[in-house]
Amino acid sequence: MSGGSLGYGLHAVRAVLERRPADVLRLALAAGRDDARIRELRQLAASRGVRVAQAAADELDRETGGAAHQGVLAEVRPSAALDENRLLDLVVAAAPPLLVLVLDGVSDPHNLGACLRTADAAGANAVVAPRDRAAGLTPAVRKVAAGAAETMPFAQVTNLARCLRDLKAAGVWIAGTAEDGEQELYAADLTGSLAIVMGAEGRGLRRLTRESCDFCLRLPMRGAVASLNVSVAAGIVLFEARRQQAARLAKPEPVR
Numbered sequence: 001m002s003g004g005s006l007g008y009g010l011h012a013v014r015a016v017l018e019r020r021p022a023d024v025l026r027l028a029l030a031a032g033r034d035d036a037r038i039r040e041l042r043q044l045a046a047s048r049g050v051r052v053a054q055a056a057a058d059e060l061d062r063e064t065g066g067a068a069h070q071g072v073l074a075e076v077r078p079s080a081a082l083d084e085n086r087l088l089d090l091v092v093a094a095a096p097p098l099l100v101l102v103l104d105g106v107s108d109p110h111n112l113g114a115c116l117r118t119a120d121a122a123g124a125n126a127v128v129a130p131r132d133r134a135a136g137l138t139p140a141v142r143k144v145a146a147g148a149a150e151t152m153p154f155a156q157v158t159n160l161a162r163c164l165r166d167l168k169a170a171g172v173w174i175a176g177t178a179e180d181g182e183q184e185l186y187a188a189d190l191t192g193s194l195a196i197v198m199g200a201e202g203r204g205l206r207r208l209t210r211e212s213c214d215f216c217l218r219l220p221m222r223g224a225v226a227s228l229n230v231s232v233a234a235g236i237v238l239f240e241a242r243r244q245q246a247a248r249l250a251k252p253e254p255v256r
Contacts, residue, residue: 006139007076008060008069010037014044015147016076021048023077028055030071041072067140081137082155084163087126090153091170094125097245098172098193101238103129104160104209105200106230111135113144114231115198120148122238128163128195131156164212167195174213176205177237179227181218188217190241191248198230198237 007013016024027045029038031054045052060069082090091098101119106112112135119127135141136156142149157163164174175190176197197213199205210216219233228236 005076005137005142006063006073007142008064008067008073008139009143009146010041010070010072011146012143012149013072013074014041015150016074017041017044017048017050019147019150020076021050024048024050024074025077026053026075027051028053028060028073030055030057030060032057033071038071064139067143082126082153084155084157084166087128087153087155087157087163088166088170090126091167091172096171096193097191097248098195099124099238099241099245100167100172100195101127101234102160102164102174102195102197103127103134103200103230104197104205105130105134105203106198107133107135108201109135109138109140110144111201111230113141113146113149114229115234116141116145116152116154117148118231118235119238120145120152122235122242124152124238126153126155128155128157128160130160131158134200161208161212164195164197164209168214173215175237176210176213176216177218177233178204178210178216179218179221181216183215183217184220185217185237185240186220188215190244192245194241194245196234196237196241198234201230 007016027050029052042052060073063073101124103115116127137149168174172193172195174195197209
């Protein structure tokens with residue numbers, strides 16, 4: 001190993017080859033596998049100037065800790081998470097309306113990976129999480145994200161409440177999510193620049209985080225269950241916000 005982070009799985013490794021080929025330190029494919037998807041990956045690696053090595057399946061199992069690597073593993077120069085200053089630079093430079101997903105202490109790597117993938121699909125500008133007691137960009141996160149970890153700006157901040165205050169100062173509204181939120185999602189005005197704050201698994205928003213929000217949203221739960229997985233809930237809220245923002249941008253300005 002050369003000190004890089006591991007990425008594995010067809011989608012995650014393809015995304016790295018397409019977007020960051022210069023950061024691929026080593027690419028290993030399972031010996032004996034020669035199906036269409038592996039041949040496509042070999043061709044992509046060759047076109048990007050990345051050398052392919054053969055590895056035994058049990059060697060890949062050992063390196064990934066038995067995870068479902070699909071016979072594909074890449075050692076990648078780690079992409080650094082943004083800090084507070086770089087996040088604010090991104091926010092100031094982006095064209096409004098902005099959409100940011102904030103995760104208040106989501107510790108499950110699969111949930112973080114799914115949230116990154118969802119945020120990328122919704123066209124969010126960034127995902128933000130605390131630096132402590134929360135998941136970071138691990139190999140498992142990168143695999144679940146299916147390439148979104150390589151494209152979605154991800155910021156890890158020291159003080160989440162302070163970060164939310166800074167986002168407010170930059171013109172971003174802060175919308176928390178909670179079962180007892182005062183506004184139902186589909187009745188709320190989400191047309192401006194917005195940060196959607198999702199709480200941790202089972203615990204919800206911390207007190208200081210909720211106090212930093214301008215308002216809180218609730219999903220209109222119609223069935224027997226009281227809550228949804230954080231990545232599912234994030235998808236519903238992000239896509240509704242983007243729908244409202246796009247509708248506002250498409251509406252002609254009134255003639256004065």
